[in-house]
Amino acid sequence: MKKQTVAVIGLGYVGLPLAVRAKEKGYDVIGIELDKNKIKLINKGISPIEDEFLKKNLSLFPIKATSDKKQIKKADIVLICVPTPVDKLHNPDLRPVRGASEMTAGNLKKGALVVLESTVNPGVSEEIVRPIFEERGHKIGKDVFIAHCPERINPGDPKWNVTNIPRVVGAFTKKGLKKAQRFYESIVDGEIRPMRHIREAEACKVVENSFRDINIAFVNELAKSFDKLGIDVKDVIDGASTKPFAFMAHYPSCGIGGHCIPVDPYYLIERAKQAGFDHKFLKTSREINNSMPEYTVELLQDKLNDLKMPLNGTNVGILGIAYKANVDDDRESPFYSIVSALRKHKARVHSFDPHLKSKSTCKSLEELLKKSEAIILATNHHEFEVINGKLLKKYGIKAVIDGKNVLDKKDIDSYGIIYKGIGR
Numbered sequence: 001m002k003k004q005t006v007a008v009i010g011l012g013y014v015g016l017p018l019a020v021r022a023k024e025k026g027y028d029v030i031g032i033e034l035d036k037n038k039i040k041l042i043n044k045g046i047s048p049i050e051d052e053f054l055k056k057n058l059s060l061f062p063i064k065a066t067s068d069k070k071q072i073k074k075a076d077i078v079l080i081c082v083p084t085p086v087d088k089l090h091n092p093d094l095r096p097v098r099g100a101s102e103m104t105a106g107n108l109k110k111g112a113l114v115v116l117e118s119t120v121n122p123g124v125s126e127e128i129v130r131p132i133f134e135e136r137g138h139k140i141g142k143d144v145f146i147a148h149c150p151e152r153i154n155p156g157d158p159k160w161n162v163t164n165i166p167r168v169v170g171a172f173t174k175k176g177l178k179k180a181q182r183f184y185e186s187i188v189d190g191e192i193r194p195m196r197h198i199r200e201a202e203a204c205k206v207v208e209n210s211f212r213d214i215n216i217a218f219v220n221e222l223a224k225s226f227d228k229l230g231i232d233v234k235d236v237i238d239g240a241s242t243k244p245f246a247f248m249a250h251y252p253s254c255g256i257g258g259h260c261i262p263v264d265p266y267y268l269i270e271r272a273k274q275a276g277f278d279h280k281f282l283k284t285s286r287e288i289n290n291s292m293p294e295y296t297v298e299l300l301q302d303k304l305n306d307l308k309m310p311l312n313g314t315n316v317g318i319l320g321i322a323y324k325a326n327v328d329d330d331r332e333s334p335f336y337s338i339v340s341a342l343r344k345h346k347a348r349v350h351s352f353d354p355h356l357k358s359k360s361t362c363k364s365l366e367e368l369l370k371k372s373e374a375i376i377l378a379t380n381h382h383e384f385e386v387i388n389g390k391l392l393k394k395y396g397i398k399a400v401i402d403g404k405n406v407l408d409k410k411d412i413d414s415y416g417i418i419y420k421g422i423g424r
């Protein structure tokens, strides 16, 4: 059989590993990207993002990146992996999805399979993507097969990656569904579950991330409550986790970040609102999770009060800019809201992230500790595992807010340094 060509539109955290995986599995791959700098790096075999899979595989299975949309004409399969952010008022911004769909519809090979992988609310394939192709005269199920297969990648995860995460897939026609299923079965070592309707495939992804948002909101609320009740929330969650069924541990923190969990629920909230439904539960969860950075700063303010130190003028070091451990992604990171809250109180803010050195104000952990009187651990990067009471004492740190509940409370307390976790 003739080798098929795959075009991946958007070479970010989702698109680039996918493109490399398709190449590994024998497809000819073209990567379409707007960012010139990313194109340059990818064509040199350098990953523009920190990712274990790419570190190992990009040079072994190199792909050609370009901004030339005409290259899409060569593709039998087009995978759209562009961002789906929200604006300041949390309204979904579907311009990248529209742009990539228009680009594909204008450069389509007859009979191509087009799969939207970006996370969207139920209805986007039907209400936005499909009409873009139909307006250009492409008949669905004949000139083009449209499917949706939401990406579930979890950057930094040592076990689950683009090669083995099971997928759900939906399409407009039976033939389109079969084509999409066959393609994903050829690149993923895991179940590919066909969904009855494309809308259901879209809904799966928002539901998965809303599920996480809601559960995290619950433990964040518990953390605030247990702070008043003098109960260690982490111990309680660990205790509850001994129940072998019907409980799933989630842990509180200084905030949620990344391009998925703090974003995707708004896609459902907004689309349901248009249909006359008010997602109260999801809205409350978003509100609770969005309040955590400010709450973290309030905890620091309380502890500094005990030391008769005002936040105003105090040097506060924040450890970690990335939204989660061992990645270089700072999109929607709680770090930025923590900085704003600290600046509102006129604290002097310093930062260090070994994965985002160009965005840090300090060059090393030592420099940050030297400049700080109090610290907030905002990301549990493995480089911060060296932090203990002895090290903090050496640099004269007086208070620690452990935004990830990972430091040794007893050890830090034993050096006379004030320790406070989130709910512990």
Ligand SMILES: NC(=O)c1ccc[n+]([C@@H]2O[C@H](COP(=O)([O-])OP(=O)(O)OC[C@H]3O[C@@H](n4cnc5c(N)ncnc54)[C@H](O)[C@@H]3O)[C@@H](O)[C@H]2O)c1
Pocket: 009, 010, 011, 012, 013, 014, 015, 032, 033, 034, 035, 038, 081, 082, 083, 084, 096, 099, 100, 103, 117, 118, 119, 120, 150, 151, 152, 153, 154, 155, 259, 260
């Ligand atoms: N990051 C994750 O962990 C993750 C996980 C699962 C799903 N998703 C979803 O996947 C989608 C992509 O997320 P991401 O994290 O890869 O985003 P990203 O910002 O890392 O990558 C998207 C890329 O698309 C490029 N782009 C935008 N419009 C384009 C166009 N018209 N043509 C060509 N390139 C274009 C951007 O320059 C960028 O490099 C989102 O919908 C997101 O919700 C992300």
